[in-house]
Amino acid sequence: MLKLYSESPKHYVAVDCIIFGYDITDKELKLLLIKRSFDPAKGKWSLSGGFVEENEDIDSAATRVLGTLTGLSDLFMEQLGTYGSVDRDPGARVISVAYYSLIGIHEINTEKQEQNGAHWRSISAIPALIFDHDKMVKAALAELLHKVKTQPVGFELLPEKFTLVQLQELYEAVYQRKIDKRNFRKKILSMNLLEKLDEKEKQTSKKGAYYYRFNEEKYKAFKRNGFFFNLDVN
Amino acid sequence: MLKLYSESPKHYVAVDCIIFGYDITDKELKLLLIKRSFDPAKGKWSLSGGFVEENEDIDSAATRVLGTLTGLSDLFMEQLGTYGSVDRDPGARVISVAYYSLIGIHEINTEKQEQNGAHWRSISAIPALIFDHDKMVKAALAELLHKVKTQPVGFELLPEKFTLVQLQELYEAVYQRKIDKRNFRKKILSMNLLEKLDEKEKQTSKKGAYYYRFNEEKYKAFKRNGFFFNLDVN
């Protein structure tokens, strides 16, 4: 570093959130997108974002944006990367730090969101997005695919209680392919991270499917002993 | 985004480079660190960095910093993440985008570097670093470990011609453990990414070890056909 701080230029810094949601009923992975309400690119689809304030950590800015849109806090969220091409935003030079987060669509009031100009769109039919947001979404999807294989984040997209069928459907929605039922169950159950409950889900079948719950404590304990989550099934 | 651009604050944005180097002779993975020449934290060890200029992409800023220090261009470099806590730099609020890069120590003039206050330090004995640079290094190391397993980046740390022994020693330095020679060779050679040369390296043994070269073109072709590099050996 040759220059003094004061001799260096300052930049607008924004956060953009790639919000993944899973809908247990229509079994689709979705993205929360907004219709932009101001120029430039007013009326176009975009990720939701916001500027980083003076005395605000970047992570906090992302949490704030996410909270404003969903009304939820304590969601899974992770930094994806920073997009800093000079011309990425035609309005001004804005550096954007992208975050992705996972939320269960069942948890939130979808109608209220749509009033705010936010809409859930299936990842199989994402509209064109402004600026480099397509690039961000593409990167986030790649990251998500890797993440669900190597860390137990799939549960973030489901309600606390879920059936193995629902868990498998989630993985199928993310991978976009069918998974062998027996191999999937064998593998996930062999990790000993799920607790079988006495309760059954009876809406979708007469027999009913047992509910399970992810045990965070067990996972932490296993991890301390060098265990790695791995759910790469055929 | 509720605010207009002009109502939002601007921030100093810097890049910091985690520069990994591998020394073929002492078989150690190293980091290029500098003794900071100005306040705050003058005289302390730090990563090399620099501010992002007005009309400069962030990636370009990182390339520039790396070039200034090493005199090299076209090096392997990738974004690691952005560090944006308000108080991370006591001098001012500076948002830092961290990059890591891989270079062969043999390629550069080490003496010239040391004159610039830059020093290669083994990763097994990294001094305390300023600000959150320790955190960056830790993250970069984790990323590197993952990267060398899943992408052919190890070659970036070696000269163009290298022996299989040298390649294995590099992986041993990165993983910090011994690897089985026969399994390692079997696996890397079965990928068909290395070309055996007619030349032998004769400094370290009487018999001499054949030189190999990484074939970038083959790798690209294989990748197009869905091949994934994987070098996870015991």
Add this chain to the structure above:
DNA sequence: CCAAAAGTGTTTTCTCTACACCCATGT
């Protein structure tokens, strides 16, 4: 001729894959 490092295969173990039938229950 011998020290020192390079090079080379096989067996065993484990993990991944493929695959089909019975079970429970509401109507």
Add this chain to the structure above:
DNA sequence: ACATGGGTGTAGAGAAAACACTTTTGG
């Protein structure tokens, strides 16, 4: 009693791990 979705095990293939001796050659 039957239709519907839930739940279960095993055999074969392929990948990973363990392991020790022969080759070459400069001094």
